[in-house]
Amino acid sequence: MSLPPSSPVAKAIWSGSIPILFTLDDNELCGRGVDMGLMIEAQRCSYLPLLAETVRDHFVRTGQVSGPGEIWFHYKGTPLKWHYAIGLLFDILGLQASNNCAAEGLLPWNVTVNFQNYPGDKLIASCADSNVCKDAFMSMIKEADYLRNGTTKKVMNLSKADQTQLWDGILKHDYNRFWDVNHRLVLNDGAAPRHLPVRIYLPGNSPVIQEPFIPADEQDHPRTLRQILNDALPALFPLEDDATAGHAAGALIHGVKPSLETSALWAAQNMAYADNFLHLVIVIE
Amino acid sequence: MGRPAQSYLSMTQITADQTKFHRPPQQLDHGTQALLDDLSGEYGHILSEEDEQVSEITDPAVAEEKPTDAYLSVSYHIIFSPSYQVPVLYFNAFRPDGRAISLEEIYESLVPEAWRSSVRNAGLSGGISQQDHPILNVPYFYMHPCETVSLMETILKNQEQDRSRSFLDSYVSTWLSFTGQAVGLSLPHASQIVLENQ
Numbered sequence: 001m002s003l004p005p006s007s008p009v010a011k012a013i014w015s016g017s018i019p020i021l022f023t024l025d026d027n028e029l030c031g032r033g034v035d036m037g038l039m040i041e042a043q044r045c046s047y048l049p050l051l052a053e054t055v056r057d058h059f060v061r062t063g064q065v066s067g068p069g070e071i072w073f074h075y076k077g078t079p080l081k082w083h084y085a086i087g088l089l090f091d092i093l094g095l096q097a098s099n100n101c102a103a104e105g106l107l108p109w110n111v112t113v114n115f116q117n118y119p120g121d122k123l124i125a126s127c128a129d130s131n132v133c134k135d136a137f138m139s140m141i142k143e144a145d146y147l148r149n150g151t152t153k154k155v156m157n158l159s160k161a162d163q164t165q166l167w168d169g170i171l172k173h174d175y176n177r178f179w180d181v182n183h184r185l186v187l188n189d190g191a192a193p194r195h196l197p198v199r200i201y202l203p204g205n206s207p208v209i210q211e212p213f214i215p216a217d218e219q220d221h222p223r224t225l226r227q228i229l230n231d232a233l234p235a236l237f238p239l240e241d242d243a244t245a246g247h248a249a250g251a252l253i254h255g256v257k258p259s260l261e262t263s264a265l266w267a268a269q270n271m272a273y274a275d276n277f278l279h280l281v282i283v284i285e
Numbered sequence: 286m287g288r289p290a291q292s293y294l295s296m297t298q299i300t301a302d303q304t305k306f307h308r309p310p311q312q313l314d315h316g317t318q319a320l321l322d323d324l325s326g327e328y329g330h331i332l333s334e335e336d337e338q339v340s341e342i343t344d345p346a347v348a349e350e351k352p353t354d355a356y357l358s359v360s361y362h363i364i365f366s367p368s369y370q371v372p373v374l375y376f377n378a379f380r381p382d383g384r385a386i387s388l389e390e391i392y393e394s395l396v397p398e399a400w401r402s403s404v405r406n407a408g409l410s411g412g413i414s415q416q417d418h419p420i421l422n423v424p425y426f427y428m429h430p431c432e433t434v435s436l437m438e439t440i441l442k443n444q445e446q447d448r449s450r451s452f453l454d455s456y457v458s459t460w461l462s463f464t465g466q467a468v469g470l471s472l473p474h475a476s477q478i479v480l481e482n483q
Binding site for chain 1: 423
Protein backbone atom coordinates (compact mmCIF):
# COMPACT_ATOMS: atom_id res chain seq x y z
CA MET A 1 0.00 0.00 0.00
CA SER A 2 1.67 3.18 -1.18
CA LEU A 3 1.40 6.30 0.92
CA PRO A 4 -1.13 8.84 -0.28
CA PRO A 5 0.42 12.00 -1.67
CA SER A 6 0.58 14.64 1.01
CA SER A 7 -1.01 17.75 -0.34
CA PRO A 8 -1.34 20.30 2.47
CA VAL A 9 -4.29 21.87 0.68
CA ALA A 10 -6.12 18.56 0.28
CA LYS A 11 -5.42 17.78 3.95
CA ALA A 12 -6.73 21.18 5.10
CA ILE A 13 -9.88 20.70 3.04
CA TRP A 14 -10.43 17.23 4.46
CA SER A 15 -10.20 18.66 7.97
CA GLY A 16 -12.71 21.46 7.32
CA SER A 17 -15.72 21.41 9.61
CA ILE A 18 -18.80 23.42 10.51
CA PRO A 19 -20.50 23.55 13.90
CA ILE A 20 -24.17 22.64 13.40
CA LEU A 21 -26.89 23.08 15.99
CA PHE A 22 -29.67 20.58 15.30
CA THR A 23 -33.04 21.61 16.75
CA LEU A 24 -36.30 19.75 16.48
CA ASP A 25 -39.00 21.38 14.38
CA ASP A 26 -41.41 23.24 16.68
CA ASN A 27 -44.39 21.41 15.20
CA GLU A 28 -42.99 18.04 16.21
CA LEU A 29 -42.02 18.63 19.81
CA CYS A 30 -43.77 16.10 22.10
CA GLY A 31 -45.57 17.52 25.10
CA ARG A 32 -43.22 16.31 27.78
CA GLY A 33 -39.93 16.64 25.93
CA VAL A 34 -37.25 19.16 26.83
CA ASP A 35 -36.42 21.51 23.99
CA MET A 36 -32.77 20.66 23.70
CA GLY A 37 -30.74 20.94 20.54
CA LEU A 38 -27.67 18.91 19.60
CA MET A 39 -24.40 20.58 18.64
CA ILE A 40 -22.15 18.63 16.28
CA GLU A 41 -18.86 19.66 14.68
CA ALA A 42 -19.77 18.34 11.24
CA GLN A 43 -17.17 17.49 8.60
CA ARG A 44 -17.52 19.59 5.46
CA CYS A 45 -16.59 16.60 3.31
CA SER A 46 -19.15 14.28 4.90
CA TYR A 47 -22.87 13.77 4.48
CA LEU A 48 -26.01 14.27 6.62
CA PRO A 49 -27.17 10.62 6.43
CA LEU A 50 -23.98 9.67 8.28
CA LEU A 51 -25.10 11.86 11.21
CA ALA A 52 -28.73 10.73 11.11
CA GLU A 53 -28.41 8.00 13.71
CA THR A 54 -26.61 10.22 16.23
CA VAL A 55 -29.17 12.99 15.74
CA ARG A 56 -32.12 10.64 16.05
CA ASP A 57 -30.70 9.04 19.20
CA HIS A 58 -30.38 12.44 20.84
CA PHE A 59 -33.96 13.46 20.19
CA VAL A 60 -35.34 10.10 21.26
CA ARG A 61 -33.22 9.99 24.44
CA THR A 62 -34.26 13.49 25.47
CA GLY A 63 -37.90 12.54 25.06
CA GLN A 64 -38.53 15.08 22.33
CA VAL A 65 -39.52 12.50 19.77
CA SER A 66 -41.24 9.17 20.17
CA GLY A 67 -42.02 6.52 17.61
CA PRO A 68 -40.45 5.97 14.19
CA GLY A 69 -40.39 8.47 11.39
CA GLU A 70 -38.18 9.31 8.47
CA ILE A 71 -35.59 11.88 9.45
CA TRP A 72 -34.95 14.88 7.26
CA PHE A 73 -33.38 18.29 7.72
CA HIS A 74 -34.16 21.80 6.61
CA TYR A 75 -32.67 25.26 6.89
CA LYS A 76 -35.14 28.16 6.91
CA GLY A 77 -37.72 25.97 5.23
CA THR A 78 -35.45 24.62 2.48
CA PRO A 79 -35.11 20.83 2.76
CA LEU A 80 -31.42 19.89 2.78
CA LYS A 81 -30.39 17.66 -0.12
CA TRP A 82 -28.66 14.90 1.76
CA HIS A 83 -26.64 13.77 -1.27
CA TYR A 84 -24.83 17.13 -1.25
CA ALA A 85 -21.78 17.31 1.02
CA ILE A 86 -22.38 19.21 4.25
CA GLY A 87 -19.83 21.87 3.29
CA LEU A 88 -21.58 22.40 -0.05
CA LEU A 89 -24.96 22.81 1.64
CA PHE A 90 -23.53 25.47 3.95
CA ASP A 91 -21.78 27.27 1.09
CA ILE A 92 -25.06 27.45 -0.85
CA LEU A 93 -27.67 27.99 1.85
CA GLY A 94 -25.49 29.83 4.33
CA LEU A 95 -22.82 31.81 2.49
CA GLN A 96 -24.31 32.25 -0.98
CA ALA A 97 -27.86 32.86 0.22
CA SER A 98 -26.83 35.56 2.66
CA ASN A 99 -24.47 37.06 0.07
CA ASN A 100 -21.96 37.05 2.85
CA CYS A 101 -18.70 35.31 2.35
CA ALA A 102 -17.74 35.43 5.99
CA ALA A 103 -19.22 32.79 8.19
CA GLU A 104 -19.47 34.95 11.33
CA GLY A 105 -23.09 35.42 12.27
CA LEU A 106 -24.06 32.24 10.46
CA LEU A 107 -22.37 29.83 12.85
CA PRO A 108 -23.32 27.63 14.53
CA TRP A 109 -25.45 26.67 11.56
CA ASN A 110 -29.04 26.29 12.81
CA VAL A 111 -30.47 23.23 11.11
CA THR A 112 -33.99 22.01 11.87
CA VAL A 113 -34.69 18.31 12.26
CA ASN A 114 -37.97 16.65 11.25
CA PHE A 115 -39.25 13.11 11.67
CA GLN A 116 -42.61 13.55 9.97
CA ASN A 117 -43.88 14.49 6.52
CA TYR A 118 -40.77 13.55 4.53
CA PRO A 119 -41.00 15.80 1.43
CA GLY A 120 -40.67 13.11 -1.24
CA ASP A 121 -41.40 15.68 -3.93
CA LYS A 122 -38.31 17.69 -2.96
CA LEU A 123 -35.91 15.17 -1.41
CA ILE A 124 -34.62 11.93 -2.82
CA ALA A 125 -35.46 8.94 -0.59
CA SER A 126 -34.13 8.47 1.93
CA CYS A 127 -32.00 10.55 4.21
CA ALA A 128 -31.30 8.00 6.95
CA ASP A 129 -30.10 5.22 4.66
CA SER A 130 -26.31 5.22 4.50
CA ASN A 131 -26.35 2.62 1.69
CA VAL A 132 -28.34 4.93 -0.55
CA CYS A 133 -25.90 7.69 0.41
CA LYS A 134 -23.00 5.45 -0.58
CA ASP A 135 -24.66 4.68 -3.95
CA ALA A 136 -25.14 8.37 -4.66
CA PHE A 137 -21.51 9.03 -3.71
CA MET A 138 -20.18 6.21 -5.93
CA SER A 139 -22.35 7.52 -8.76
CA MET A 140 -20.50 10.85 -8.58
CA ILE A 141 -17.13 9.08 -8.41
CA LYS A 142 -18.02 7.15 -11.59
CA GLU A 143 -19.18 10.27 -13.35
CA ALA A 144 -15.93 12.06 -12.47
CA ASP A 145 -13.97 9.10 -13.81
CA TYR A 146 -16.01 9.16 -17.01
CA LEU A 147 -15.35 12.86 -17.46
CA ARG A 148 -11.61 12.37 -17.00
CA ASN A 149 -11.22 9.29 -19.17
CA GLY A 150 -14.26 8.75 -21.37
CA THR A 151 -14.90 5.46 -19.58
CA THR A 152 -15.64 4.30 -16.03
CA LYS A 153 -13.18 1.42 -16.33
CA LYS A 154 -10.84 2.76 -13.66
CA VAL A 155 -13.54 2.92 -11.00
CA MET A 156 -15.23 -0.31 -12.08
CA ASN A 157 -11.84 -2.05 -11.97
CA LEU A 158 -11.12 -1.00 -8.41
CA SER A 159 -11.05 -4.12 -6.29
CA LYS A 160 -13.97 -4.71 -3.95
CA ALA A 161 -11.57 -4.04 -1.09
CA ASP A 162 -10.55 -0.68 -2.58
CA GLN A 163 -14.15 0.39 -3.17
CA THR A 164 -14.98 -0.54 0.39
CA GLN A 165 -11.92 1.35 1.64
CA LEU A 166 -12.95 4.50 -0.23
CA TRP A 167 -16.35 4.62 1.47
CA ASP A 168 -14.89 3.45 4.75
CA GLY A 169 -12.53 6.44 4.64
CA ILE A 170 -15.60 8.69 4.47
CA LEU A 171 -17.46 6.81 7.23
CA LYS A 172 -14.50 6.97 9.59
CA HIS A 173 -13.31 10.33 8.26
CA ASP A 174 -9.86 8.85 7.79
CA TYR A 175 -7.73 10.91 5.34
CA ASN A 176 -5.12 8.20 4.75
CA ARG A 177 -7.64 5.43 4.19
CA PHE A 178 -9.63 7.58 1.78
CA TRP A 179 -6.77 9.15 -0.18
CA ASP A 180 -4.88 5.87 -0.45
CA VAL A 181 -7.50 4.87 -3.04
CA ASN A 182 -8.73 8.31 -4.08
CA HIS A 183 -5.37 9.60 -5.30
CA ARG A 184 -5.41 7.07 -8.14
CA LEU A 185 -8.74 8.50 -9.29
CA VAL A 186 -8.09 12.20 -8.75
CA LEU A 187 -4.52 12.18 -10.07
CA ASN A 188 -5.66 9.80 -12.80
CA ASP A 189 -2.46 7.71 -12.48
CA GLY A 190 -0.60 10.56 -14.14
CA ALA A 191 -2.69 10.61 -17.32
CA ALA A 192 -3.99 14.01 -18.47
CA PRO A 193 -7.77 14.14 -17.98
CA ARG A 194 -9.98 14.78 -21.00
CA HIS A 195 -12.39 16.90 -18.99
CA LEU A 196 -12.57 18.22 -15.44
CA PRO A 197 -15.41 17.23 -13.10
CA VAL A 198 -16.96 20.55 -12.12
CA ARG A 199 -20.44 21.58 -10.98
CA ILE A 200 -21.44 25.22 -10.71
CA TYR A 201 -24.21 26.55 -8.45
CA LEU A 202 -25.89 29.85 -9.24
CA PRO A 203 -27.99 31.60 -6.58
CA GLY A 204 -31.72 31.02 -6.28
CA ASN A 205 -32.10 27.26 -6.82
CA SER A 206 -31.14 27.47 -10.50
CA PRO A 207 -30.42 24.23 -12.35
CA VAL A 208 -26.86 23.13 -11.60
CA ILE A 209 -24.44 23.86 -14.41
CA GLN A 210 -22.49 20.87 -15.45
CA GLU A 211 -20.47 20.83 -18.65
CA PRO A 212 -17.36 18.96 -19.71
CA PHE A 213 -14.58 21.53 -19.13
CA ILE A 214 -11.28 21.21 -20.97
CA PRO A 215 -8.26 21.43 -18.66
CA ALA A 216 -5.66 22.78 -21.10
CA ASP A 217 -5.55 25.03 -24.14
CA GLU A 218 -4.09 24.26 -27.60
CA GLN A 219 -0.58 25.10 -26.37
CA ASP A 220 -1.14 22.63 -23.54
CA HIS A 221 -1.11 25.38 -20.91
CA PRO A 222 -3.38 24.68 -17.97
CA ARG A 223 -6.56 26.73 -18.16
CA THR A 224 -7.53 28.86 -15.18
CA LEU A 225 -10.68 28.85 -13.08
CA ARG A 226 -11.54 32.14 -14.77
CA GLN A 227 -11.36 30.51 -18.20
CA ILE A 228 -13.57 27.58 -17.32
CA LEU A 229 -16.06 29.85 -15.54
CA ASN A 230 -16.00 32.01 -18.65
CA ASP A 231 -16.93 28.92 -20.70
CA ALA A 232 -20.06 28.46 -18.59
CA LEU A 233 -20.94 32.02 -17.58
CA PRO A 234 -19.30 34.51 -19.96
CA ALA A 235 -21.34 37.49 -18.74
CA LEU A 236 -20.41 36.94 -15.09
CA PHE A 237 -16.81 35.92 -15.69
CA PRO A 238 -15.35 37.94 -18.57
CA LEU A 239 -11.84 36.97 -19.56
CA GLU A 240 -10.52 40.47 -18.99
CA ASP A 241 -11.08 41.78 -15.50
CA ASP A 242 -13.32 44.75 -16.13
CA ALA A 243 -12.83 47.29 -13.35
CA THR A 244 -15.80 49.33 -14.56
CA ALA A 245 -18.21 46.41 -14.42
CA GLY A 246 -19.37 47.20 -10.91
CA HIS A 247 -20.28 43.66 -9.94
CA ALA A 248 -17.52 41.24 -9.20
CA ALA A 249 -18.43 37.59 -9.28
CA GLY A 250 -16.41 34.97 -7.45
CA ALA A 251 -16.48 31.25 -6.87
CA LEU A 252 -16.68 29.78 -3.38
CA ILE A 253 -15.37 26.36 -2.63
CA HIS A 254 -15.15 24.94 0.89
CA GLY A 255 -16.09 28.38 2.14
CA VAL A 256 -13.15 30.18 0.51
CA LYS A 257 -12.77 32.11 -2.73
CA PRO A 258 -9.66 30.93 -4.57
CA SER A 259 -8.01 33.31 -7.01
CA LEU A 260 -9.59 32.95 -10.45
CA GLU A 261 -6.11 32.69 -11.92
CA THR A 262 -5.66 29.32 -10.18
CA SER A 263 -5.04 26.45 -12.56
CA ALA A 264 -8.34 24.58 -12.93
CA LEU A 265 -6.51 21.26 -13.13
CA TRP A 266 -4.63 21.98 -9.91
CA ALA A 267 -7.90 22.97 -8.23
CA ALA A 268 -9.56 19.75 -9.46
CA GLN A 269 -6.70 17.71 -8.03
CA ASN A 270 -6.30 19.48 -4.70
CA MET A 271 -9.56 21.20 -3.87
CA ALA A 272 -12.17 18.70 -5.03
CA TYR A 273 -14.73 17.37 -2.59
CA ALA A 274 -14.56 13.71 -1.57
CA ASP A 275 -16.83 12.84 -4.51
CA ASN A 276 -14.06 14.09 -6.87
CA PHE A 277 -16.04 17.10 -8.10
CA LEU A 278 -15.13 20.77 -7.84
CA HIS A 279 -18.41 22.20 -6.56
CA LEU A 280 -18.16 25.93 -7.26
CA VAL A 281 -20.74 28.17 -5.59
CA ILE A 282 -21.08 31.51 -7.37
CA VAL A 283 -21.28 34.66 -5.29
CA ILE A 284 -21.88 38.08 -6.72
CA GLU A 285 -20.83 41.15 -4.76
CA MET B 286 -27.31 35.29 -16.12
CA GLY B 287 -26.94 34.72 -19.84
CA ARG B 288 -27.42 30.96 -19.82
CA PRO B 289 -29.24 29.61 -22.89
CA ALA B 290 -32.61 28.09 -21.98
CA GLN B 291 -32.45 24.33 -21.63
CA SER B 292 -35.26 22.14 -22.77
CA TYR B 293 -36.21 18.51 -22.68
CA LEU B 294 -38.53 16.14 -24.47
CA SER B 295 -41.50 15.23 -22.30
CA MET B 296 -44.32 12.75 -22.57
CA THR B 297 -47.00 11.56 -20.18
CA GLN B 298 -48.53 8.12 -20.39
CA ILE B 299 -51.42 6.58 -18.49
CA THR B 300 -50.69 3.03 -17.47
CA ALA B 301 -52.42 0.40 -15.38
CA ASP B 302 -51.31 0.32 -11.73
CA GLN B 303 -49.99 -3.21 -11.33
CA THR B 304 -49.49 -2.85 -7.61
CA LYS B 305 -53.28 -2.73 -7.31
CA PHE B 306 -54.09 -5.79 -9.33
CA HIS B 307 -50.97 -7.97 -9.05
CA ARG B 308 -51.40 -9.07 -12.65
CA PRO B 309 -48.88 -9.09 -15.46
CA PRO B 310 -48.83 -5.82 -17.49
CA GLN B 311 -51.91 -5.66 -19.65
CA GLN B 312 -52.23 -4.64 -23.23
CA LEU B 313 -53.66 -1.18 -23.45
CA ASP B 314 -57.12 -0.99 -24.96
CA HIS B 315 -57.51 0.30 -28.52
CA GLY B 316 -58.53 3.79 -27.50
CA THR B 317 -55.44 4.40 -25.36
CA GLN B 318 -53.19 2.68 -27.87
CA ALA B 319 -54.46 4.97 -30.62
CA LEU B 320 -53.71 8.01 -28.47
CA LEU B 321 -50.18 6.76 -27.93
CA ASP B 322 -49.75 6.16 -31.65
CA ASP B 323 -50.79 9.74 -32.34
CA LEU B 324 -48.39 10.98 -29.72
CA SER B 325 -45.46 9.02 -31.10
CA GLY B 326 -46.19 10.61 -34.47
CA GLU B 327 -46.06 14.02 -32.80
CA TYR B 328 -42.79 13.20 -31.04
CA GLY B 329 -41.11 12.43 -34.28
CA HIS B 330 -39.49 15.85 -34.00
CA ILE B 331 -36.56 16.37 -31.69
CA LEU B 332 -37.06 19.78 -30.17
CA SER B 333 -34.81 22.73 -30.82
CA GLU B 334 -33.40 24.65 -27.84
CA GLU B 335 -36.30 27.10 -27.61
CA ASP B 336 -39.16 24.63 -27.57
CA GLU B 337 -40.63 22.73 -24.73
CA GLN B 338 -43.56 20.58 -25.49
CA VAL B 339 -45.62 18.81 -22.91
CA SER B 340 -48.56 16.63 -23.85
CA GLU B 341 -50.79 14.53 -21.72
CA ILE B 342 -52.98 11.65 -22.73
CA THR B 343 -56.30 11.62 -20.99
CA ASP B 344 -59.02 9.46 -22.39
CA PRO B 345 -62.20 10.17 -20.39
CA ALA B 346 -63.83 7.01 -21.76
CA VAL B 347 -61.06 4.88 -20.33
CA ALA B 348 -61.05 6.70 -17.02
CA GLU B 349 -64.77 6.10 -16.59
CA GLU B 350 -64.67 2.38 -17.25
CA LYS B 351 -62.12 1.43 -14.65
CA PRO B 352 -61.77 2.46 -10.99
CA THR B 353 -59.75 5.69 -10.91
CA ASP B 354 -57.21 4.41 -8.38
CA ALA B 355 -56.12 1.67 -10.80
CA TYR B 356 -54.11 4.02 -12.99
CA LEU B 357 -50.76 5.73 -12.85
CA SER B 358 -49.78 8.85 -14.71
CA VAL B 359 -46.18 8.43 -15.82
CA SER B 360 -44.07 11.34 -17.05
CA TYR B 361 -41.06 10.59 -19.23
CA HIS B 362 -38.40 13.19 -19.91
CA ILE B 363 -35.47 12.75 -22.24
CA ILE B 364 -32.50 14.88 -21.30
CA PHE B 365 -29.05 14.87 -22.81
CA SER B 366 -26.28 14.19 -20.28
CA PRO B 367 -23.35 16.55 -20.82
CA SER B 368 -21.02 14.24 -18.87
CA TYR B 369 -21.86 10.95 -20.59
CA GLN B 370 -22.87 12.56 -23.89
CA VAL B 371 -25.89 10.27 -24.23
CA PRO B 372 -29.64 10.79 -23.82
CA VAL B 373 -30.94 9.86 -20.38
CA LEU B 374 -34.50 8.85 -19.58
CA TYR B 375 -35.96 10.45 -16.45
CA PHE B 376 -39.41 9.49 -15.24
CA ASN B 377 -41.86 9.83 -12.38
CA ALA B 378 -45.13 8.07 -11.72
CA PHE B 379 -48.09 9.43 -9.77
CA ARG B 380 -51.36 8.01 -8.55
CA PRO B 381 -54.49 9.94 -9.61
CA ASP B 382 -54.47 11.68 -6.22
CA GLY B 383 -51.01 13.07 -7.00
CA ARG B 384 -49.01 10.78 -4.67
CA ALA B 385 -45.72 9.59 -6.12
CA ILE B 386 -44.88 5.88 -6.16
CA SER B 387 -41.79 4.22 -4.67
CA LEU B 388 -38.87 2.50 -6.43
CA GLU B 389 -40.28 -0.94 -5.63
CA GLU B 390 -43.63 0.07 -7.09
CA ILE B 391 -41.82 1.35 -10.20
CA TYR B 392 -40.35 -2.13 -10.71
CA GLU B 393 -43.74 -3.75 -10.18
CA SER B 394 -45.75 -1.40 -12.35
CA LEU B 395 -43.48 -0.23 -15.15
CA VAL B 396 -40.65 -2.70 -15.69
CA PRO B 397 -41.78 -5.73 -17.73
CA GLU B 398 -41.39 -8.88 -15.63
CA ALA B 399 -38.91 -10.44 -18.03
CA TRP B 400 -36.61 -7.42 -17.63
CA ARG B 401 -36.85 -6.98 -13.89
CA SER B 402 -33.86 -8.89 -12.69
CA SER B 403 -31.50 -7.54 -15.40
CA VAL B 404 -32.53 -3.96 -14.70
CA ARG B 405 -32.26 -4.46 -10.94
CA ASN B 406 -28.79 -5.96 -11.23
CA ALA B 407 -27.35 -3.48 -13.71
CA GLY B 408 -24.33 -1.45 -12.70
CA LEU B 409 -23.18 -0.87 -9.14
CA SER B 410 -26.56 -0.33 -7.58
CA GLY B 411 -29.29 -1.25 -10.04
CA GLY B 412 -30.34 0.31 -13.32
CA ILE B 413 -32.96 2.65 -11.83
CA SER B 414 -32.48 5.11 -9.03
CA GLN B 415 -33.42 8.63 -8.06
CA GLN B 416 -31.58 11.77 -8.96
CA ASP B 417 -32.25 15.49 -8.99
CA HIS B 418 -33.85 16.29 -12.36
CA PRO B 419 -31.15 18.38 -14.05
CA ILE B 420 -33.56 21.16 -15.00
CA LEU B 421 -36.46 20.95 -12.54
CA ASN B 422 -34.11 20.20 -9.62
CA VAL B 423 -36.59 17.83 -7.90
CA PRO B 424 -36.30 14.05 -7.46
CA TYR B 425 -36.98 11.93 -10.55
CA PHE B 426 -36.25 8.29 -11.26
CA TYR B 427 -33.75 7.68 -14.03
CA MET B 428 -31.91 4.96 -15.93
CA HIS B 429 -28.15 5.08 -15.27
CA PRO B 430 -26.42 6.47 -18.34
CA CYS B 431 -23.21 4.43 -17.95
CA GLU B 432 -25.17 1.36 -18.93
CA THR B 433 -26.46 3.16 -22.01
CA VAL B 434 -23.03 3.88 -23.45
CA SER B 435 -21.75 0.30 -23.59
CA LEU B 436 -25.17 -1.10 -24.43
CA MET B 437 -25.63 1.21 -27.40
CA GLU B 438 -22.14 0.35 -28.65
CA THR B 439 -23.05 -3.32 -28.64
CA ILE B 440 -26.48 -2.91 -30.22
CA LEU B 441 -25.38 -0.58 -32.98
CA LYS B 442 -22.38 -2.70 -33.85
CA ASN B 443 -24.65 -5.66 -34.41
CA GLN B 444 -27.42 -3.82 -36.15
CA GLU B 445 -27.89 -4.05 -39.89
CA GLN B 446 -26.93 -0.68 -41.30
CA ASP B 447 -30.12 0.68 -42.79
CA ARG B 448 -28.83 3.04 -45.44
CA SER B 449 -32.06 4.98 -45.70
CA ARG B 450 -31.58 6.31 -42.16
CA SER B 451 -28.82 8.43 -40.66
CA PHE B 452 -26.71 7.11 -37.80
CA LEU B 453 -28.27 9.59 -35.40
CA ASP B 454 -31.73 8.46 -36.49
CA SER B 455 -30.95 4.80 -35.77
CA TYR B 456 -29.25 5.66 -32.50
CA VAL B 457 -32.16 7.60 -31.01
CA SER B 458 -34.89 5.19 -32.05
CA THR B 459 -32.89 2.17 -30.90
CA TRP B 460 -32.04 3.82 -27.58
CA LEU B 461 -35.60 4.96 -26.99
CA SER B 462 -37.24 1.65 -27.85
CA PHE B 463 -34.81 -0.24 -25.62
CA THR B 464 -34.62 2.11 -22.65
CA GLY B 465 -38.27 3.05 -22.89
CA GLN B 466 -39.41 -0.57 -22.87
CA ALA B 467 -37.36 -1.25 -19.75
CA VAL B 468 -39.53 1.27 -17.90
CA GLY B 469 -42.89 0.70 -19.48
CA LEU B 470 -42.84 3.39 -22.16
CA SER B 471 -44.91 2.21 -25.14
CA LEU B 472 -43.94 3.73 -28.44
CA PRO B 473 -45.16 1.15 -30.94
CA HIS B 474 -43.79 3.06 -33.89
CA ALA B 475 -40.53 4.08 -32.22
CA SER B 476 -38.64 2.53 -35.10
CA GLN B 477 -40.28 5.04 -37.36
CA ILE B 478 -39.30 8.11 -35.41
CA VAL B 479 -37.74 10.50 -37.86
CA LEU B 480 -35.36 13.18 -36.68
CA GLU B 481 -35.83 16.75 -37.81
CA ASN B 482 -34.38 20.03 -36.66
CA GLN B 483 -31.01 18.51 -35.75
